Structures are given as C-alpha cells and as structure tokens.
C-alpha cells in the first residue's frame with residue numbers, strides 16, 4: 001500500500017493560494033476509504049509505535065495518540081516524502097516573506113539529515129484516536145529548534161457515519177489583536193495542510209506575522225481517527 005496516485009493529482013496552486021490567504025488548505029480525497037481504514041487499523045498494532053500519549057495526563061485535552069517508530073509504515077512514509085517537496089517550495093516563500101534566513105532542501109531525506117545532525121532523531125508522524133467526549137486543546141507542534149512550517153492532518157474516519165463533533169479548528173493571532181478561529185471542513189480521506197507555528201500575512205500597512213494554533217472540538221459521539229504528518233523529527 002505504498003503507491004499514492006492521489007499525490008500526482010494535487011492542485012498545488014490552489015493549495016498555495018489557500019495557505020497564503022488563510023494559513024490552512026484542504027487536499028480533497030488524498031486517501032480512499034479503504035486506505036483510511038487500513039491506516040486507522042494500525043492503531044492497534046503496538047509494535048508500530050515508539051510512544052503512546054494519553055492526552056488527559058499532560059493537559060493536552062482528552063483522547064490519545066501514538067507516535068510511529070521508524071521504519072514508518074509504507075503509506076505514511078510515502079505521504080511524508082511525497083508531500084514534502086511542494087510544501088517546501090511554499091515554506092521557502094514564507095521564510096523569505098518573514099525575513100528568515102533558513103531555506104528548506106528539495107527532498108525530505110535531505111531535511112531529515114539536517115534534523116538528525118541537530119539531534120532531532122525521533123519520528124513525529126502520529127495516529128490520533130478520539131472517542132465520545134474527547135478533544136484536543138489548541139497547540140503548536142514544535143519539537144525542537146528545527147521546525148518545518150507546514151504539517152498535514154488526514155481525517156481517517158467518516159464524519160457522516162463514524163462520529164459527530166470533532167472539528168479541526170485553526171486559530172490565527174496578529175500582534176495586539178485577539179485570535180480568529182476557523183473550522184477546517186474535512187470529509188473522510190481529505191487532508192488539511194496547516195501552518196505549524198506562524199505564517200506571513202497581509203496587514204493594512206504591509207506584511208505581518210500571524211501566530212497559528214490548531215486543535216479539535218469535542219467529539220459528541222462515535223470515534224474519530226486522524227493521521228498527523230509532521231515533517232521535522234523530535235529531539
């Protein structure tokens with residue numbers, strides 16, 4: 001299950017436009033229903049993971065998630081490597097807009113070499129599981145000094161059949177302003193691309209920096225699984 005034909009069909013101009021205007025974008029139908037089920041089913045395979053986090057124990061919300069161990073399952077590895085290059089092009093534009101010097105290499109292997117040389121060696125892709133009453137507090141997925149500014153979240157469950165509530169929320173905050181929230185509408189198999197920590201935005205008097213956070217509203221019933229793809233590794 002390693003080929004991902006849907007990658008070739010992604011309209012990256014549309015994604016870049018959505019990211020530039022709102023800090024988040026949707027890739028429709030990245031994974032088929034069957035692939036979603038296969039990835040979600042990995043949750044029960046303990047040996048696939050390096051760590052399980054029970055969110056209530058850390059003040060992160062309610063529910064749980066597990067970080068994959070290396071080697072990543074084929075589907076997850078293919079998505080991480082395949083989504084990276086077009087996202088790196090967007091990330092590099094953002095770096096320039098924010099007057100930051102770091103530029104990201106063309107291939108994810110090259111970026112991981114950089115992470116690993118800096119001591120960020122632990123894999124960050126994760127599977128999340130929410131049941132009735134669970135939610136995820138607004139947060140930023142920062143795992144060390146090296147940070148790739150975009151991440152991807154794939155909705156593996158079907159909001160029409162599997163769960164109610166449980167909406168992905170993205171907030172942005174400009175200096176001296178209060179936060180603005182948006183719900184990212186996702187169907188099963190859709191992927192959200194979101195800013196990890198901040199992004200360039202347009203203010204009345206020129207470019208501004210928007211601080212970004214994301215979370216998940218309370219699942220009112222059923223079960224919701226997501227796959228999180230973060231491109232920097234963790235220290």
Ligand SMILES: O=C(O)CCC(=O)C(=O)O
Nearest residue numbers: 128141153168216226228
């Ligand atoms: O379950 C979600 O929609 C959010 C997952 C998340 O926070 C992440 O992948 O970083």
Ligand SMILES: [Fe+2]
Nearest residue numbers: 139140141214
């Ligand atoms: Fe997150």
